Amino acid sequence: MLYLKNLIYHPTATPTAILKSINLELAPQQMGLIIGPSGSGKSTLLEILAGLAEKTSGDILWREQELTPAHLQQLGGLVFQFPERHFCGATILEELRLGHPELGTEKVNQALTEVGLGHLSLQTSPHSLSGGQQRRLALAVQLIRQPYLLLLDEPTAGLDWSMRRQLVNLLARLKDHWSLLIVTHDAGDLLAIADRCWTLNHGELQSVDPQVLEMNAKQPQSVVQS
Numbered sequence: 396m397l398y399l400k401n402l403i404y405h406p407t408a409t410p411t412a413i414l415k416s417i418n419l420e421l422a423p424q425q426m427g428l429i430i431g432p433s434g435s436g437k438s439t440l441l442e443i444l445a446g447l448a449e450k451t452s453g454d455i456l457w458r459e460q461e462l463t464p465a466h467l468q469q470l471g472g473l474v475f476q477f478p479e480r481h482f483c484g485a486t487i488l489e490e491l492r493l494g495h496p497e498l499g500t501e502k503v504n505q506a507l508t509e510v511g512l513g514h515l516s517l518q519t520s521p522h523s524l525s526g527g528q529q530r531r532l533a534l535a536v537q538l539i540r541q542p543y544l545l546l547l548d549e550p551t552a553g554l555d556w557s558m559r560r561q562l563v564n565l566l567a568r569l570k571d572h573w574s575l576l577i578v579t580h581d582a583g584d585l586l587a588i589a590d591r592c593w594t595l596n597h598g599e600l601q602s603v604d605p606q607v608l609e610m611n612a613k614q615p616q617s618v619v620q621s
């Protein structure tokens with residue numbers, strides 16, 4: 396169980412805090428969805444939860460244990476927006492083994508099967524994959540490290556309708572084994588698989604019912620301010 400208690404991020408250079416007393420709870424095997432417009436603080440929150448930036452104050456706990464950035468780097472697996480832009484390996488195998496050369500073929504195949512890419516040759520270049528397959532590979536890169544929490548920044552951005560659907564179905568399946576926290580400015584079909592949902596506006600997080608949001612999304616006016 397992940398708990399954020401009164402989490403504040405306020406760099407000295409900014410007149411107001413970027414994240415303002417964030418409170419959030421996410422249970423294992425739940426998918427949490429944070430929806431907010433550009434500049435609301437979504438990526439900053441993910442960076443803190445991935446241990447890449449340090450909070451100003453407040454608590455981040457896993458069960459009862461207070462987590463440091465080092466713990467968070469172990470616990471979380473962050474998939475950036477447009478992860479395919481960060482691929483470094485010449486082959487799928489190289490990409491999956493980056494930083495973990497000791498990983499055996501069994502683990503590699505397990506991670507690829509988990510994301511529906513088990514049929515591909517390990518010698519395939521990541522750059523030759525379709526957009527949807529590249530997103531799956533980026534997920535496999537994180538899953539192979541066996542994180543407790545998967546953190547995803549705009550996972551469906553730039554995908555066409557059919558690839559979006561496939562990725563949403565995959566994320567729904569991954570919930571069986573992992574906790575997922577997704578940030579997006581456009582919830583779209585992610586709402587249907589969310590267990591918890593929040594809006595983030597100017598660094599303020601507010602809990603909302605995903606079903607109510609889904610109904611609102613079908614109305615002309617959305618709950619998320621732009």
Ligand SMILES: Nc1ncnc2c1ncn2[C@@H]1O[C@H](COP(=O)(O)OP(=O)(O)OP(=O)(O)O)[C@@H](O)[C@H]1O
Pocket residue numbers: 406408409413431432433434435436437438439440580
């Ligand atoms: N270390 C920092 N110092 C100063 N300002 C910062 C710092 N980190 C983030 N910001 C500012 O905080 C705000 C929130 O940024 P963030 O990237 O988290 O928003 P976002 O919701 O992810 O936006 P987008 O959807 O466009 O990626 C921005 O105005 C950004 O410039």
